Amino acid sequence: MKICGACVRELPDGSYSEEQRARRQSIRRCEECVAAGNQLVQMKKGRTRSEGDDCPICQLPLPLDPLQSAFRMCCMKEVCNGCVLATRKRGMWDCPFCRAPAPxxxxxxxxxxxxxxxxxxxxxxxxxxxxxxxxxxxxxxxxxxxxxxxxxxxxxxxxxxxxxxxxxxxxxxxxxxxxxxxxxxxxxxxxxHVFARFNLGCKEYNAGNHNLALQHWMISAKLGDDDSLNEVKSLFMNDLVTKADYAAALRGHQSAVEEMSSPDRAEAKALGL
Structure with a gap:
């Protein structure tokens, strides 16, 4: 008996093709799910970043570049540099979130x-x-x-x-x-988690599972990851994905980048904050 990674049912070995039986549980699909085009559970989940990835002040998704935000030990919050700059403009130099002095x-x-x-x-x-x-x-x-x-x-x-x-x-x-x-x-x-998703794409690509790699990279590209977008582009340039897939990755990536942007963040980055 093996568990299908799409419908999550425990099924007899005969429910899987020889190729699918050889795969680990998380990327294995029964013949019924393959025929129906059912997605793996891991491709259905994690298509958006968690609320914990939002700046607690401006509520925008935190930049993926770790240099564009800072973790505050006083309140255990990650605050974007844009909000740090905004509070400093108002003459406040303590923690932008909890107002505690820097320890x-x-x-x-x-x-x-x-x-x-x-x-x-x-x-x-x-x-x-x-x-x-x-x-x-x-x-x-x-x-x-x-x-x-x-x-x-x-x-x-x-x-x-x-x-x-x-x-x-x-x-x-x-x-x-x-x-x-x-x-x-x-x-x-x-x-x-964007970078975990990117790494999974790399693992699947290196294992020869190019379609699974593409699915992972499409998700992380649409969450704003530059490396994932570049991998999708590389697949497109090598005729391994369609123009429509690459265009979708580009649109999703641009949308995510815009969602992570703000005038304060742009100014903070320009100032090297």
Whole structure:
């Protein structure tokens, strides 16, 4: 018995073609779903970014470029540079969201740990990040980072799944495990994580599953990812996708970029904020 990745039914092996039986569960489709053109679950979910990807002040989707926003330890919020600039124009230099003064580096770890003790998923993820890279006086401890990432992932933090995916994918600090990496990428992508979706496209392309790669890259391109759009363009230039697909990716990408834009953000970027 195998589970179909589209209808999520547990079906006997005879319900699948030989090609589909050889695939992992998340990208396997029964003959009925193939004939009906039913999409895989992972292609139905994560087609929009989560609300957590919005700036808490202007409510616009945060830029995908991490340099265009900043994480605030005082309130555990990611604020776009446009809103930072807007508050500074009004003479306010404290946190644009909670108005707390910027903490000293010596205070940051205690602030995170206090929120971790209260079960804050974002704080748990951030503490994992500190152990992962050895920041704020902590020794690098990847095992502890993984423990915290897994805890945050269980609480729904898509970034935690993504970081776990990259750890197992790269195999630098932990034993390489591509199956685990893909599992975490898939969960993250279905939660709207753009870069996890892009990575899945790369995995499928390298495995020779060009149609699945295209589906992933179309989703992430329409969420504003430049690399995904470039991959769709490359497929188009090599006659592997239609002009209509490329045009749809272009339109979706432009729409997402416009949604992430504002005069304040443009000014902040021009000023190098």
């Amino acid at each position: 000293d580096e010596s205070q940051v770890l205690a602030m995170i740990q206090k929120r971790v003790a209260a079960g804050d998923p974002v704080a748990i993820f951030n503490l994992g990040n500190r152990y992962h890279f050895g920041r704020y006086g902590l020794e690098k401890d990847v095992a502890r980072a993984i423990e915290l990432y897994e805890r945050a992932a269980e609480l729904g933090v898509t970034d935690a799944h993504y970081n776990l995916g990259t750890l197992y994918d790269e195999g630098t600090d932990v034993e390489k495990d591509v199956d685990k990496a893909i599992c975490h990428y898939e969960t993250s992508a279905m939660g709207g």
